[in-house]
Amino acid sequence: MPHILYINFNTGNTMNATLKTMLQHRSIRKFTADDIDEQTLNLILQAACNGSTMGNMQLYSIIVTKDKEKMKAMAPLHFNQPIATNAPVILTFVADFHRFNKYCEYRDAATDAYSNLQSYHWAVIDAIIAAQNACVAAESLGLGFCWLGTITYNADKFIEALQLPKHTVPVACIAMGYPDEQPELTDKLPLEALVHYETYNDYNKESIDWLYTEKEAHENTKKLLEENNLPNLARIFTERRYTKADNEHFAKVIETVMKRQGFL
Amino acid sequence: MPHILYINFNTGNTMNATLKTMLQHRSIRKFTADDIDEQTLNLILQAACNGSTMGNMQLYSIIVTKDKEKMKAMAPLHFNQPIATNAPVILTFVADFHRFNKYCEYRDAATDAYSNLQSYHWAVIDAIIAAQNACVAAESLGLGFCWLGTITYNADKFIEALQLPKHTVPVACIAMGYPDEQPELTDKLPLEALVHYETYNDYNKESIDWLYTEKEAHENTKKLLEENNLPNLARIFTERRYTKADNEHFAKVIETVMKRQGFL
Numbered sequence: 144m145p146h147i148l149y150i151n152f153n154t155g156n157t158m159n160a161t162l163k164t165m166l167q168h169r170s171i172r173k174f175t176a177d178d179i180d181e182q183t184l185n186l187i188l189q190a191a192c193n194g195s196t197m198g199n200m201q202l203y204s205i206i207v208t209k210d211k212e213k214m215k216a217m218a219p220l221h222f223n224q225p226i227a228t229n230a231p232v233i234l235t236f237v238a239d240f241h242r243f244n245k246y247c248e249y250r251d252a253a254t255d256a257y258s259n260l261q262s263y264h265w266a267v268i269d270a271i272i273a274a275q276n277a278c279v280a281a282e283s284l285g286l287g288f289c290w291l292g293t294i295t296y297n298a299d300k301f302i303e304a305l306q307l308p309k310h311t312v313p314v315a316c317i318a319m320g321y322p323d324e325q326p327e328l329t330d331k332l333p334l335e336a337l338v339h340y341e342t343y344n345d346y347n348k349e350s351i352d353w354l355y356t357e358k359e360a361h362e363n364t365k366k367l368l369e370e371n372n373l374p375n376l377a378r379i380f381t382e383r384r385y386t387k388a389d390n391e392h393f394a395k396v397i398e399t400v401m402k403r404q405g406f407l
Numbered sequence: 408m409p410h411i412l413y414i415n416f417n418t419g420n421t422m423n424a425t426l427k428t429m430l431q432h433r434s435i436r437k438f439t440a441d442d443i444d445e446q447t448l449n450l451i452l453q454a455a456c457n458g459s460t461m462g463n464m465q466l467y468s469i470i471v472t473k474d475k476e477k478m479k480a481m482a483p484l485h486f487n488q489p490i491a492t493n494a495p496v497i498l499t500f501v502a503d504f505h506r507f508n509k510y511c512e513y514r515d516a517a518t519d520a521y522s523n524l525q526s527y528h529w530a531v532i533d534a535i536i537a538a539q540n541a542c543v544a545a546e547s548l549g550l551g552f553c554w555l556g557t558i559t560y561n562a563d564k565f566i567e568a569l570q571l572p573k574h575t576v577p578v579a580c581i582a583m584g585y586p587d588e589q590p591e592l593t594d595k596l597p598l599e600a601l602v603h604y605e606t607y608n609d610y611n612k613e614s615i616d617w618l619y620t621e622k623e624a625h626e627n628t629k630k631l632l633e634e635n636n637l638p639n640l641a642r643i644f645t646e647r648r649y650t651k652a653d654n655e656h657f658a659k660v661i662e663t664v665m666k667r668q669g670f671l
Contacts, residue, residue: 161425161547165454190429192601195554206603245610250641256651259658264559271535283425290459295528306606339470342570346509377514387520394523
């Protein structure tokens with residue numbers, strides 16, 4: 144029996160503390176005044192830096208923001224979301240080939256092998272693995288967090304604010320602290336919507352209707368439709384939250400950043 | 408006291424089961440013949456699908472490969488790594504805007520708002536968050552796994568093999584099963600190499616030397632240098648493992664894929 148950790152808990156199922164943490168995840172946007180002490184932050188950072196990584200190159204850096212002045216200066220780049228200044232700690236995860244290139248430079252190895260779109264993917268993936276590990280670790284310690292998608296919108300300005308060198312791109316930004324709210328679990332699509340067996344099982348009108356039934360019937364959705372005076376959730380996304388014009392504007396920003404940082 | 412989960416364990420520190428799992432992570436490449444039963448796989452998939460996601464759009468799909476014939480057919484795309492056929496389950500995580508676009512189509516919303524490089528980033532990030540959640544969940548259940556970076560190398564051919572539609576790109580591939588080996592923990596860079604406070608703390612010859620000391624002195628590194636007859640680890644990467652020519656070749660593949668799939 145090799146599965147020494149594969150323990151049956153109380154109820155005869157395989158639920159454990161880690162799964163409970165992950166299945167109770169919800170974003171937290173309000174934090175208490177409590178700071179995150181050094182030992183706790185260190186554990187989170189250690190977990191972040193112990194994830195899988197391409198060829199063990201660890202192609203990421205983490206910028207810890209605790210300085211309130213720094214947070215305030217960056218708040219406009221996060222479109223002044225309150226958590227951009229209210230969280231005790233913000234962790235920015237940077238896809239980073241700069242350190243590895245420096246290592247190559249000082250060991251007389253080629254320094255131009257990783258200035259391309261394939262290498263960019265490795266670094267982005269490494270950075271997100273680290274970020275998600277940090278999130279799970281934080282929740283296991285009773286912390287809450289919210290991702291700030293604005294980091295890729297304004298990547299150019301964050302590069303300046305965080306003094307990031309060439310061959311780095313910030314790709315994840317997580318505000319964390321002790322929860323001062325306990326929102327309901329977010330409505331999610333059923334597993335059937337997300338999981339395919341062997342090959343991609345394409346969607347049609349009927350399956351989309353069925354898979355989105357619960358989400359569309361959700362209290363939050365109804366509230367959103369009223370507030371926005373729109374007939375369905377899809378149009379809230381395309382006409383309010385993430386419009387074509389905005390997305391194409393920010394696509395140009397990230398494309399320029401990828402070029403300037405040496406990946407495209 | 409809001410931190411109800413912030414428990415001090417035995418030794419007066421904050422270590423818990425989740426952190427222990429994460430800090431003991433190592434890639435597993437040899438699996439027992441044991442299958443992953445449906446309940447266990449379901450828990451892993453549920454954890455995967457409960458992570459943070461851009462605007463709660465859940466911009467990913469997961470393809471479960473269990474069919475050995477299918478694995479064998481895809482093995483060459485994974486450069487015939489043994490785990491590509493020896494694992495009982497392979498999970499492929501796909502950055503997926505197709506489902507959301509379909510939803511928009513059937514709700515008379517715009518279907519061209521997310522055909523751009525910014526939206527691509529959201530979907531890639533969502534897919535990797537889901538993938539890493541699956542990994543942590545799997546390890547908490549006693550499973551082991553290894554990421555197959557080959558998924559982005561041969562993304563074009565995986566799209567064909569998995570019958571992925573436009574607006575999807577496979578970005579993570581994880582072979583998992585019950586461990587039939589217990590390798591040592593991988594040597595990692597010290598936290599000081601990866602974590603910066605407030606702004607990026609650039610590297611110089613002295614700091615690189617210091618930060619890579621342990622890695623360069625590691626038994627595995629010495630073995631690699633002998634095997635490759637090369638003077639240092641950097642040159643093993645640039646001259647053997649991930650060469651400029653290979654990387655640039657595979658950069659063209661992913662660039663073509665991103666264009667053809669409607670993101671660039």
